[in-house]
Amino acid sequence: MVEERRDERAGARRPSAEWSWWRLYRNSPLYPLTFAAVLLLTWQFVIARYGFPGVPVRYLGSPLGAGEAFVRLLLHGYSGNPLWVQIMASVLRVVTGFLIGASVALPLGLLMGYYPAVGNLIAPVLNFLRPIPALAFIPVATIWFGTGETAKIVVIAMTGFLYIVLGSWLGVRSVPQDYLRAARNYNLSPVRLLRLVVMPSALPHIMTSLRTGMALCWAVVVAAELIAAQQGLGFLIEDASTFFKINTVYVGIAIIGLIGILIEFIFAAVERRLLHWVGR
Amino acid sequence: MTGAGGAVAKLAIENVSKEFEVGQGKVAALADISIEVRAGEHVSIVGPTGCGKTTLLNMIAGFDFPTRGKIRRDGKEITGPGPDRAVIFQQANIFPWLTVRDNVLFAAKWGTQEDGRPLGGKGAKEYEVAADSLIREMGLSGCEHLYPYQISGGMKARTALARLLLFSPQMLLLDEPFVALDAQTRSSMHRLLMRMMKGTDGKSVVLITHDVDEAVLLADTVYVLSRRPGRVVDRIDVPFGFPRDYAVISRDPKFLACRYKVLDRVEPMTIKDED
Numbered sequence: 001m002v003e004e005r006r007d008e009r010a011g012a013r014r015p016s017a018e019w020s021w022w023r024l025y026r027n028s029p030l031y032p033l034t035f036a037a038v039l040l041l042t043w044q045f046v047i048a049r050y051g052f053p054g055v056p057v058r059y060l061g062s063p064l065g066a067g068e069a070f071v072r073l074l075l076h077g078y079s080g081n082p083l084w085v086q087i088m089a090s091v092l093r094v095v096t097g098f099l100i101g102a103s104v105a106l107p108l109g110l111l112m113g114y115y116p117a118v119g120n121l122i123a124p125v126l127n128f129l130r131p132i133p134a135l136a137f138i139p140v141a142t143i144w145f146g147t148g149e150t151a152k153i154v155v156i157a158m159t160g161f162l163y164i165v166l167g168s169w170l171g172v173r174s175v176p177q178d179y180l181r182a183a184r185n186y187n188l189s190p191v192r193l194l195r196l197v198v199m200p201s202a203l204p205h206i207m208t209s210l211r212t213g214m215a216l217c218w219a220v221v222v223a224a225e226l227i228a229a230q231q232g233l234g235f236l237i238e239d240a241s242t243f244f245k246i247n248t249v250y251v252g253i254a255i256i257g258l259i260g261i262l263i264e265f266i267f268a269a270v271e272r273r274l275l276h277w278v279g280r
Numbered sequence: 281m282t283g284a285g286g287a288v289a290k291l292a293i294e295n296v297s298k299e300f301e302v303g304q305g306k307v308a309a310l311a312d313i314s315i316e317v318r319a320g321e322h323v324s325i326v327g328p329t330g331c332g333k334t335t336l337l338n339m340i341a342g343f344d345f346p347t348r349g350k351i352r353r354d355g356k357e358i359t360g361p362g363p364d365r366a367v368i369f370q371q372a373n374i375f376p377w378l379t380v381r382d383n384v385l386f387a388a389k390w391g392t393q394e395d396g397r398p399l400g401g402k403g404a405k406e407y408e409v410a411a412d413s414l415i416r417e418m419g420l421s422g423c424e425h426l427y428p429y430q431i432s433g434g435m436k437a438r439t440a441l442a443r444l445l446l447f448s449p450q451m452l453l454l455d456e457p458f459v460a461l462d463a464q465t466r467s468s469m470h471r472l473l474m475r476m477m478k479g480t481d482g483k484s485v486v487l488i489t490h491d492v493d494e495a496v497l498l499a500d501t502v503y504v505l506s507r508r509p510g511r512v513v514d515r516i517d518v519p520f521g522f523p524r525d526y527a528v529i530s531r532d533p534k535f536l537a538c539r540y541k542v543l544d545r546v547e548p549m550t551i552k553d554e555d
Binding site for chain 2: 176178179181182184185186187188189192196197200201203276277278
């Protein structure tokens with residue numbers, strides 16, 4: 001028995017039993033992968049074979065070539081280190097920088113929201129810094145802190161900080177007045193007000209800023225590693241490209257993308273648990 | 281300072297005026313309001329939209345202050361909000377991230393009295409027991425562990441009321457608490473409110489509403505406010521005991537007389553289409 005469901009968009013037809021295999025496919029994870037498969041097949045059998053205007057064929061690489069490169073990386077690692085060491089080098093930098101940035105940003109954002117005098121004092125500086133690409137600060141950080149870990153982590157922490165502080169500030173400012181009045185009505189202590197009313201109420205904004213902040217940090221780590229690093233996915237991409245190992249570069253790029261999706265997935269799962277009540 | 285019954289006034293609003301600064305000028309919201317609420321008295325304040333009813337309630341609650349005049353509770357001037365005057369707002373402002381039970385427990389468990397003692401004045405175990413029986417009494421059984429988005433508007437209103445009743449405040453301030461509910465749910469909330477107020481030893485209620493039926497049904501005394509700036513244009517006694525059964529009382533000529541007296545005062549002030 002096929003469940004009847006109307007789709008108002010684009011005059012969708014009423015589904016019937018004959019089409020149930022199609023519906024099964026539409027609802028399976030295979031469906032969105034189809035488009036990716038078409039792109040890869042086109043690349044493999046059309047572009048990699050017949051070329052692309054303006055790019056020599058030997059620099060195009062191919063999905064199968066990238067697959068081979070991936071297996072080679074798994075077996076032999078890269079530049080003396082196993083692949084997982086390269087991945088973990090990037091992940092650790094991001095996690096460290098993100099945690100440092102977030103742990104400064106969250107209290108400061110809450111403080112700014114709690115005391116408008118603090119918020120109005122600090123906000124213009126933050127608003128000035130935020131749209132500047134973190135890339136612009138990498139040379140500065142390198143001059144100050146050298147080419148070691150510190151420079152990279154500082155840039156990542158700053159990226160996360162700038163985004164998260166504004167998110168938690170906005171979160172506190174958007175706590176509904178009725179909630180604050182109720183809290184004052186029950187004579188809640190300032191600590192309880194923060195913990196039991198302000199924090200949960202601001203949590204949706206805070207989670208969004210953590211999620212976006214994390215995505216930005218992940219984007220920045222690769223950029224930071226492109227410049228000066230002996231390990232990490234950014235290093236792998238940069239180093240492989242200087243030797244024209246184009247398929248290895250693709251593997252590095254694909255791993256970055258997959259970890260990005262994984263991060264989104266983790267945050268989405270946490271939000272589903274923590275914020276099931278939002279917007280309903 | 282004695283009320284009509286000779287008892288000490290619980291709440292005394294003395295010649296209160298309120299003005300708001302709007303741009304360069306000032307807008308008068310309330311002008312020279314004087315109202316007394318005795319211990320245990322149920323007062324309704326009714327008036328047309330924009331007459332400053334909510335402003336008045338906010339000042340009683342301590343969220344706002346009069347431009348002129350004074351508001352005293354038990355002789356002391358009100359300097360801020362406090363759990364002795366528990367407020368229910370227009371939107372049942374229960375917390376969406378807490379279950380019904382945790383919302384009911386919230387004020388009694390986490391609130392404090394002015395001297396810093398816990399609001400409920402009991403041990404944690406005792407609240408839990410009291411909360412569960414209150415939940416049962418208010419028809420919320422089976423909803424304890426649901427979140428506000430999973431229950432109806434009427435259930436939310438019950439939850440908001442239960443949250444206040446659990447710590448038994450001296451005075452309830454209701455700002456159009458049932459305005460968002462449909463007619464049946466509203467009248468069941470009226471019955472519930474009267475049932476819960478019965479025998480609660482001197483608990484005063486101040487209800488703000490623009491619904492004349494609601495104002496008369498739930499009050500010992502109805503004050504009618506004029507259009508802005510709000511002034512008291514009439515004070516009507518409704519000499520019936522609580523709880524009242526609307527189906528019976530709404531046929532009583534004496535009750536109807538009160539209702540029409542209020543209606544005759546309010547009706548000319550409402551904005552008409554042909555104006």
